[in-house]
Amino acid sequence: MLNRKIISKLIDAGINGFQITIDGVPFIHNLYRKLKNGKGTFSKIWTNIQKLKEIDENIHVVIRTNFDEDSYNFLDEWINLYQSVFGKDYRFKLVFRPVFRTGTERDKYLKFCDLKKSAEVESEILIKLWGKLGFPDWYFEEIMLPKPKTIYCYGGLPRCFIVGADGSLWKCTDALKEEDIIGNLNKKGEILVNNNRLIDWDRFTEQWLYDDDCKKCISLPLCMGGCILSRKRGKKGCYSSLFPVNKIMEAYYKKHLERG
Numbered sequence: 038m039l040n041r042k043i044i045s046k047l048i049d050a051g052i053n054g055f056q057i058t059i060d061g062v063p064f065i066h067n068l069y070r071k072l073k074n075g076k077g078t079f080s081k082i083w084t085n086i087q088k089l090k091e092i093d094e095n096i097h098v099v100i101r102t103n104f105d106e107d108s109y110n111f112l113d114e115w116i117n118l119y120q121s122v123f124g125k126d127y128r129f130k131l132v133f134r135p136v137f138r139t140g141t142e143r144d145k146y147l148k149f150c151d152l153k154k155s156a157e158v159e160s161e162i163l164i165k166l167w168g169k170l171g172f173p174d175w176y177f178e179e180i181m182l183p184k185p186k187t188i189y190c191y192g193g194l195p196r197c198f199i200v201g202a203d204g205s206l207w208k209c210t211d212a213l214k215e216e217d218i219i220g221n222l223n224k225k226g227e228i229l230v231n232n233n234r235l236i237d238w239d240r241f242t243e244q245w246l247y248d249d250d251c252k253k254c255i256s257l258p259l260c261m262g263g264c265i266l267s268r269k270r271g272k273k274g275c276y277s278s279l280f281p282v283n284k285i286m287e288a289y290y291k292k293h294l295e296r297g
């Protein structure tokens with residue numbers, strides 16, 4: 038979908054940040070993300086991303102790789118393939134995230150990594166990208182060093198919506214059912230919001246303010262109450278783990294010590 042023509046239109050409209058998901062080397066990606074007819078999607082996405090690289094503009098492209106218990110075994114191969122194409126073009130950033138349960142049919146077929154394992158894989162890979170593959174310090178610091186934030190995810194940004202192919206608007210990529218629709222984008226490009234649904238969503242974005250566990254939690258300025266959707270579903274939003282933070286801080290310190 039993100040071909041050269043559409044990219045140019047988006048850049049003209051002032052949009053220069055993109056996130057594209059590739060879940061690993063071709064056979065892994067095609068296993069997880071196939072079309073209705075069973076065909077894989079890797080080759081088309083990969084070709085279009087390489088066309089993006091030819092654009093002489095200041096674009097920011099996050100290549101996101103989701104992993105689970107099976108696919109993480111092939112991440113090294115994927116990093117090598119990625120590097121062979123994007124090398125030192127740091128307008129492109131490779132990030133890794135674990136696959137989360139969404140409560141839908143697909144949960145039956147995936148082997149999710151638990152929180153600790155996910156944190157281990159994420160920190161190990163980022164340390165590898167930084168230390169062995171020569172990614173620059175700022176790349177690593179930007180992606181991995183913890184920073185205080187005002188919201189946990191884009192679902193808490195008032196002007197951020199997921200736009201469906203038919204113009205439906207949602208707040209969260211894991212809540213895409215009919216009853217989760219917050220509004221519509223009409224043919225004139227106007228945003229029509231169902232204020233009751235938006236207010237209902239918004240009240241969970243600030244719920245951490247009244248949560249005693251959050252107030253005592255060392256992760257608070259890094260997490261800000263966690264996943265809004267989990268809270269909306271009556272659960273805690275705690276998906277942050279201090280494990281990678283400790284690992285990364287350790288690696289950061291060692292690296293700077295070695296350099297003197």
Ligand code: SF4
Binds near residue numbers: 250260263274276
């Ligand atoms: S980790 Fe859990 S308790 Fe701590 S701030 Fe985040 S949501 Fe609150």
Ligand code: SF4
Binds near residue numbers: 210212263266267
């Ligand atoms: S609310 Fe939770 S599930 Fe939804 S986008 Fe935010 S972190 Fe992800």
